[in-house]
Amino acid sequence: MFGPVLKGEKVTLRPPVDGDAAKFVEWFADREVTRFLATSFPMSLQQEEDFLKRIGESKTDVWWALEAEGRTIGATGIHRIDWISGNAVTGTVIGDKSCWRKGYGSEAMALRTEFAFRQLNLHKLKSGAFDENEPSKRALQKAGYRQVGVWREDFWRDGKWHDHWEAEVLRSDWEKQHPR
Numbered sequence: 570m571f572g573p574v575l576k577g578e579k580v581t582l583r584p585p586v587d588g589d590a591a592k593f594v595e596w597f598a599d600r601e602v603t604r605f606l607a608t609s610f611p612m613s614l615q616q617e618e619d620f621l622k623r624i625g626e627s628k629t630d631v632w633w634a635l636e637a638e639g640r641t642i643g644a645t646g647i648h649r650i651d652w653i654s655g656n657a658v659t660g661t662v663i664g665d666k667s668c669w670r671k672g673y674g675s676e677a678m679a680l681r682t683e684f685a686f687r688q689l690n691l692h693k694l695k696s697g698a699f700d701e702n703e704p705s706k707r708a709l710q711k712a713g714y715r716q717v718g719v720w721r722e723d724f725w726r727d728g729k730w731h732d733h734w735e736a737e738v739l740r741s742d743w744e745k746q747h748p749r
């Protein structure tokens with residue numbers, strides 16, 4: 570599924586538009602962008618278009634493109650949704666490097682978290698980041714995620730092992746911080 574339009578102060582979450590697939594092809598070929606992503610191999614335009622078709626049809630994913638400064642800058646999603654246990658795994662990538670460190674990732678994660686709990690009625694969200702990916706960890710923490718552990722030497726990248734920081738946010742904890 571694609572998620573509906575969620576408008577923040579700085580960033581908008583919305584379904585993809587024509588031309589987005591080509592941007593993703595470019596971003597996933599950029600090692601600076603994929604440095605901290607679990608999947609770091611580029612995709613062809615056809616593969617990216619197939620991915621968007623698949624995810625749009627999926628009943629266990631909710632996916633948005635991110636828009637800021639009048640253009641698509643990345644994507645965020647709620648994946649592997651278990652509708653019985655009410656949990657899912659989240660992820661974000663801002664591929665447009667000129668848009669890093671402007672608060673877009675933090676706002677996107679906050680909007681996504683609210684949507685997951687208030688609209689999808691989920692119980693818990695899980696996520697993770699390379700332990701040295703401070704912006705990702707910080708943005709997740711601001712959205713309510715808390716560390717549950719660290720997988721040691723979990724990813725091999727650039728000639729060395731990297732620990733993987735694991736986090737989750739329970740709806741009951743999040744609700745305390747966001748009273749209606």
Ligand SMILES: CC(C)(COP(=O)(O)OP(=O)(O)OC[C@H]1O[C@@H](n2cnc3c(N)ncnc32)[C@H](O)[C@@H]1OP(=O)(O)O)[C@@H](O)C(=O)NCCC(=O)NCCS
Nearest residue numbers: 605662663669670671672673674675698703704705707708
């Ligand atoms: C990780 C990512 C989503 C963060 O989004 P962003 O818009 O760049 O981050 P924000 O501007 O919202 O910053 C988040 C926080 O991290 C802090 N931060 C940013 N860069 C930092 C750095 N190098 N060291 C420490 N803190 C940093 C910011 O100050 C902010 O915290 P604050 O609000 O308390 O000041 C984005 O940079 C990205 O997509 N990177 C490439 C792909 C990736 O790593 N995805 C995540 C995979 S888990």
